[in-house]
Amino acid sequence: MCGIVGYVGARPVQGLLLAGLEKLEYRGYDSAGISILSGEQVDSVRAVGNLQALRDAVAALPHAAEVPGGAPVAVAEPTTGIGHTRWATHGRVSEENAHPHEDVDGRIHIVVNGIVENYMALKRELADEGVVFTSETDAEVIAHVISRRYDGDLPAAVQAAYGELVGHFAFVAMAADEPGVLVGARRECPLVVGRGDGEQFLASAVPAFLEHTRRVQFIEDGELVVLRPGGVDFMSPDGTPIEREVVEIDWDAETAEKGGYETFMLKEIHEQADAVAETIADRTARGDGVDLGDLGTIDDAFLRDVRRIIVVACGTSYHAGLIGRYAIEGWARVPVEMDVASEYRYRNPVVGPGDLVIGISQSGETADTLAAMRLARERGATVLAITNVMGSQATRDADGVLFTRAGLEIGVAATKTFVGQVAVMYLLALRLAELRGTLAPERLAELVGELKRLPHHITEMLDAGDEEIRAIAERHYKAEFFLYLGRHIGLPVALEGALKLKEISYIATDAYAAGEMKHGPIALLDDDTPVVCVATDSPVLDKVVSNIQEVRVRGAHVIAVASAGNEEIREHAEEVLTVAETDWMLAPLLAVVPLQLLSYHVARLRGLNVDQPRNLAKTVTVE
Structure with a gap:
């Protein structure tokens, strides 16, 4: 996820912005930039790469001078500024696409986290008005939309522009002729205020300003905020003033990086709604179909006529591919084969022209998946990479790429990157x-x-909390074996749930197609066995219920994940975790969340480090 930091006050802003961005490096980024206001002059600097590249560029600013050690120091002491670290979504990684962005006249400067879903419609509208765009991003439209509403009152212009924007985002705006004023807006993406004496901070996360103040105000979804050195005003999109409590936090630096959560894994579980929203937003903007404009050389004609799809992946990515297989075959009627990437190239696969091979890798650097993709391409197949990392090896080895937009994932056990892949x-x-x-x-x-x-x-x-899941974990965390069962679209969910449990709790865990239970696994059941069954609504739900009954007869304890409204399942399962009703093919994106939390709480109750489980690495770059 992108990082945002803003400041208004009496101190030199340059160093504060750079230091704040450093505190947000854990979020992941591929470029960065700052805009600082000195008098009525705005200096913007953007750079590709790490923050040292930005520091080097900032040193050349007119108001920057060199001090021992080469660090820039502000001479004119500008008091207003915004900074940004970008994780690329729209547009390639380049200086032009880095933030901050500005309007045509250089009056309005903005930094943005998130996606503007209706940016194409706005861009066409603005272009018809003579606006010339300087980047490929969706974010730039915000600067121009504010600009056309601006008549010397930045809060009013942002308020008016906010109503024109569709999507999920957080942004901060600054005007060249209104020094000492920042305006922020939030819609489903994080933004928080840091309160100081004669100075105020605005950031996407608390670490950006934690060393300067522990007094914060959390901006709620759908709110706007105006910062001046002397105070902060909150308002609704229609301009109604809002009172917001100042909270004194006692986080240390590590806790702040985790957003107040006890672990990175728990934080990332709670970021999954954003990960899915970021991944689908602009691609579903027209509502009646899907736009995949980042497919490279893979055109619509090829997709229309593709004869077969082969998915190669490992671990969690393999499970995401399995869900995709059911969806592609069910909706598009294209045959799909699944292969474990580490086995694919050793069986002399039959693959060639007309085939689409999809390699799924969170990092884009998974050695086995890369090898499988290269083999398929050498034999004439068209290769599509699905990855979370721009510039990774997978993006260079493929004919086309579809990026997930989950942001940096620090926990070794994949959570938000899995839902992004699905x-x-x-x-x-x-x-x-x-x-x-x-x-x-x-x-x-x-x-x-x-x-x-x-x-x-x-x-x-x-938001409803996980007390019920925690209670189930407390009843079963001492178990030495768990069995996970699912059928059809529920099977990949069961496989992923079992993988999470074994990864972070070190409990022996198995997952099976429920119809296969009588072919061996049923022998493992006894009075001490927890059996997790994925029983969301589907055409095979009655079969799953029958399997649950077979489990109960053997004395095992059934934990079922079911769709809301299905009261019958409670007659067969001792414990039921419900998820919202949706189309049955889409249910895996919901059903996996309680299984992640169940694994999490079991591992924590066993006193284990869920962020760094033993023997595992985030990226497997060797065979």
């Missing part, structure tokens, strides 16, 4: 169905609408 597979399946005409237009629009509602469902689930 979301991309759904997008691809819907696009294939649209091109091939295998779904009626109204059905396609219905599925796109359901997909767009999933981030809201995830947020609701997480």
